[in-house]
Amino acid sequence: MIAAPEGTEVARAAEFSLVARRNNSLTHAGRSLVFVFIFAGSVGIAAAFAAVGAWLILPFAGIEMLALYLAFRCVDSHAADYECIAIDGDTVKVEFFDGGHVRSYQLSRYWAQVTVSRDGGRLALRSHGRELEIGRYLSDEQRLDMARELKRRLRATG
Amino acid sequence: MDAAHVHNGHGAHGHRNTGLMRWVTTTNHKDIGTLYLVFSLTMFFIGGLLALGIRAELFQPGLQFWQPEFFNQLTTMHGLIMVFGAIMPAFVGFANWQIPMMIGAPDMAFARMNNWSFWLLPPAALLLVASFFVPGGATAAGWTLYAPLSTQMGPGMDLAIFALHIMGASSIMGSINIITTILNMRAPGMTLMKMPLFVWTWLITAYLLIAVMPVLAGAITMLLTDRHFGTNFFNAAGGGDPVLFQHIFWFFGHPEVYIMILPGFGIVSQIVPTFSRKPLFGYSSMVYATASIAILSFIVWAHHMFTVGMPAATQLFFMYATMLIAVPTGVKVFNWIATMWKGSLTFETPMLFACGFIFVFSIGGFTGLVLAITPVDIQLQDTYYVVAHFHYVLVAGSLFALFAGAYYWLPKWTGHLYDERLGKWHFWLSMIFFNVTFFPMHFAGLAGMPRRVPDYALQFADFNMISSIGAFGFGLAQLIFVYAIVKCVRGGEKAKDKTWEGAEGLEWQVPSPAPYHTWETPPVIR
Numbered sequence: 001m002i003a004a005p006e007g008t009e010v011a012r013a014a015e016f017s018l019v020a021r022r023n024n025s026l027t028h029a030g031r032s033l034v035f036v037f038i039f040a041g042s043v044g045i046a047a048a049f050a051a052v053g054a055w056l057i058l059p060f061a062g063i064e065m066l067a068l069y070l071a072f073r074c075v076d077s078h079a080a081d082y083e084c085i086a087i088d089g090d091t092v093k094v095e096f097f098d099g100g101h102v103r104s105y106q107l108s109r110y111w112a113q114v115t116v117s118r119d120g121g122r123l124a125l126r127s128h129g130r131e132l133e134i135g136r137y138l139s140d141e142q143r144l145d146m147a148r149e150l151k152r153r154l155r156a157t158g
Numbered sequence: 159m160d161a162a163h164v165h166n167g168h169g170a171h172g173h174r175n176t177g178l179m180r181w182v183t184t185t186n187h188k189d190i191g192t193l194y195l196v197f198s199l200t201m202f203f204i205g206g207l208l209a210l211g212i213r214a215e216l217f218q219p220g221l222q223f224w225q226p227e228f229f230n231q232l233t234t235m236h237g238l239i240m241v242f243g244a245i246m247p248a249f250v251g252f253a254n255w256q257i258p259m260m261i262g263a264p265d266m267a268f269a270r271m272n273n274w275s276f277w278l279l280p281p282a283a284l285l286l287v288a289s290f291f292v293p294g295g296a297t298a299a300g301w302t303l304y305a306p307l308s309t310q311m312g313p314g315m316d317l318a319i320f321a322l323h324i325m326g327a328s329s330i331m332g333s334i335n336i337i338t339t340i341l342n343m344r345a346p347g348m349t350l351m352k353m354p355l356f357v358w359t360w361l362i363t364a365y366l367l368i369a370v371m372p373v374l375a376g377a378i379t380m381l382l383t384d385r386h387f388g389t390n391f392f393n394a395a396g397g398g399d400p401v402l403f404q405h406i407f408w409f410f411g412h413p414e415v416y417i418m419i420l421p422g423f424g425i426v427s428q429i430v431p432t433f434s435r436k437p438l439f440g441y442s443s444m445v446y447a448t449a450s451i452a453i454l455s456f457i458v459w460a461h462h463m464f465t466v467g468m469p470a471a472t473q474l475f476f477m478y479a480t481m482l483i484a485v486p487t488g489v490k491v492f493n494w495i496a497t498m499w500k501g502s503l504t505f506e507t508p509m510l511f512a513c514g515f516i517f518v519f520s521i522g523g524f525t526g527l528v529l530a531i532t533p534v535d536i537q538l539q540d541t542y543y544v545v546a547h548f549h550y551v552l553v554a555g556s557l558f559a560l561f562a563g564a565y566y567w568l569p570k571w572t573g574h575l576y577d578e579r580l581g582k583w584h585f586w587l588s589m590i591f592f593n594v595t596f597f598p599m600h601f602a603g604l605a606g607m608p609r610r611v612p613d614y615a616l617q618f619a620d621f622n623m624i625s626s627i628g629a630f631g632f633g634l635a636q637l638i639f640v641y642a643i644v645k646c647v648r649g650g651e652k653a654k655d656k657t658w659e660g661a662e663g664l665e666w667q668v669p670s671p672a673p674y675h676t677w678e679t680p681p682v683i684r
Contacts, residue, residue, distance in 0.1 A: 023680045025344035034341060041369050045409075049376065053399075054391065054406055056383070057376030064330055064372050071334045075267060075342050139679035 016153050017086035018146065020137040024079050035072050039065055083134055085125075087153050094125060094132050105132055112154055116147035123147055182277070185269035186674060187254045192571075193276050194251030195564075199640070201243030201283060206633050208236040213595075213629035215612050216622045229612035230298035231314075235286065237301030238318065241418065242325045243283050245556050249421040250275075250332050252563055253360050255571065257336065259665040259672060260354045262345025262680045267338040275331040282324035289317035300610060302411065303377075305392035305403040309384045316385070319378045326371045333364035333371075340364075345664070347683030351442060354663050358445050359424030362452045366413045366420075369456075374410040377403060401466050408459035416455045418552060419519075420448060422559030423490060426512045428663070429566050430494050433509035434501030435660035440493040447486035447493075454483050464532050465539045473532045480530035487523055491516060506658075507581030511562035514589050515555060522550030525600065540610075543603025549596045561588070561639065568646050569653035573671030576646040580638055587635035594628030 026034070046061035077099045084095040092107040107127040115131075116123045120140030124133045135143040175183050181193060211232045215223050224232065254272065258265055266272045289296040294312025297303065308315055340361045344353070353361075380391040381403070390396025392403045423444075431438045438444065460468065460476040494516050505513070525547040529535050538544060561584070568576050598621040603609075607618045614622065653670040664683075668676045 023346060024342060025346075025348065026341045031341070034337075038337075038365065038368055041365075042372065045369060046372060046376070049373065049406060049409075052402065054376060054380065054402060056379050056391075057373055057406070060372035060375040060379070064368065067330065068334055068368070071268060071271075071338050075338055079342075137679065142679065 021082045120144040191254030198248035205239035213626040217626040231296040263343035278328040282321040285321040289314035333367040336364040345680035355427035356424035359420045370410045370413045377406040408462045412459045413455040425563035429512040432660045436501045439496035447489040450486040508566035510585040515558040518554030541603035542599040542607045546599035569657040574650035580642040584638040591631035
């Protein structure tokens with residue numbers, strides 16, 4: 001999905017930019033709320049049983065909540081993932097945000113080549129022996145569209 | 159040339175293992191769904207064979223085939239295998255196949271954990287089945303594993319406890335996966351109140367599983383420590399309380415009943431509108447009714463134990479709370495009927511099973527209401543009336559819904575239309591033989607025949623003979639189901655993308671058979 005160019009420093013500064021984000025149908029606040037709801041239910045039940053002597057339910061509820069917490073945290077850490085491609089002057093900047101880690105690459109606008117498979121299954125930028133695969137959050141059709149747009153932009157003088 | 163960035167999804171294209179390793183290592187939700195379904199079908203036949211062993215013994219009064227100890231092993235293992243090995247994994251199989259396709263997600267949120275969730279099940283099933291061959295045989299304490307009987311049995315009981323632990327872990331991992339998938343991976347525009355009913359019912363079921371599985375795990379661990387480590391949780395001689403086990407078990411056990419039926423409600427709610435060619439009547443009330451049933455399931459557990467001796471006020475509370483469940487369940491039945499009202503109805507096999515479900519499940523619901531009445535339940539406790547009731551709910555309820563769903567989505571899974579004639583034979587024989595088997599049990603129970611006995615008084619002979627004939631007929635009818643599936647997998651008329659004229663939903667927008675990867679980029683729902 002191609003979003004508006006706001007959101008990243010690279011995108012904001014560029015003459016042309018594309019930002020693709022992963023799909024998230026629940027916000028961070030929503031996830032927190034769901035977790036608290038499930039946690040309260042599960043631990044509440046286990047605590048009530050512990051109060052009447054069946055305390056061995058508590059550790060199992062604890063392990064389960066830990067697993068749920070880790071699962072939600074993992075989802076949360078990837079919720080803000082994006083890819084940004086920005087063309088600014090002589091450079092093409094590519095930024096991957098993945099699980100809280102940012103990787104940035106700069107290519108020369110005049111040497112950068114766009115390669116795309118015929119079905120749009122794979123899109124990459126290539127320059128000086130390095131290839132960056134892009135378009136992770138795009139459909140095959142969107143990748144083909146993006147390849148056309150990038151080729152046009154790279155040909156145009158900055 | 160170095161690849162600085164490799165796609166997760168696209169990198170995996172075409173790098174699929176083949177042969178056996180494909181199934182061992184797969185993280186694809188469709189493959190894992192298939193594994194769950196094949197596993198549950200296998201366990202269904204193992205559990206079914208045990209049931210036929212029970213019915214063969216009960217064909218006539220007196221002991222024909224089995225000693226009473228082994229008979230009790232048969233009833234116990236039939237229950238455990240059907241509940242934990244057949245019905246629950248079958249619904250998880252449906253969830254795996256359908257939920258990502260129905261919400262426009264590429265896969266489950268945690269694909270590797272999904273693989274683990276499944277592959278925990280075969281060793282657990284092996285433990286259960288192998289327990290027949292250890293000294294003393296399998297556990298014979300009933301599927302409820304009541305203490306103090308269960309604290310006294312041989313190693314077969316330990317194997318059952320370990321098996322339940324493993325299956326519980328699998329269920330918890332599956333539930334976490336389903337909740338995170340549904341909440342985080344819905345396609346843009348698919349708000350919660352636009353989700354298909356099947357997805358809604360699974361979301362609520364997954365919550366129930368997360369809430370009650372630690373309770374089961376704790377209960378059977380306390381059994382284990384009572385058996386081997388000198389604790390006295392349930393040992394009255396050591397200051398423990400055997401009734402506490404019943405409270406804990408049924409606090410898990412009653413929501414468990416809804417865990418086995420709510421996804422069935424979801425399947426029927428997909429099928430009835432399709433073959434009525436009308437939208438589902440009262441969508442939002444269906445969602446609220448499902449949630450209400452789930453909430454109420456936490457406050458009715460003691461209706462399973464009215465005879466343990468409890469204050470009248472407590473009995474009244476549990477009686478009225480149980481009766482209250484009839485309200486949201488009635489809303490559901492009303493909505494299914496209202497969906498059919500003035501619809502352009504056709505009765506292909508999925509619709510036949512869905513209608514059969516509504517009819518026979520309602521009978522199970524009514525007998526449930528009868529059993530909710532405390533003074534009546536005190537008379538009927540542990541009689542065949544109870545056996546009839548829960549088989550009407552679980553066989554004609556859960557199992558018929560599973561059959562309905564299997565025929566409904568089989569063309570999407572295999573790319574071929576199933577043999578409609580075989581499907582109809584399967585339905586009618588199942589429907590007839592199911593009622594031949596279980597309807598007479600109401601009369602046997604009302605006349606006072608206790609459950610879990612290999613021998614009985616002569617007065618119950620006719621009812622039991624009819625039930626046994628019905629059971630063998632029902633068992634044989636299931637071979638038609640297997641044949642219909644195999645035939646459909648191997649070939650047949652090509653299925654259209656939208657197999658059923660009245661079908662709505664994202665799963666019908668992908669080709670038939672569904673490609674290995676679907677919705678790698680989410681569709682936009684308007």
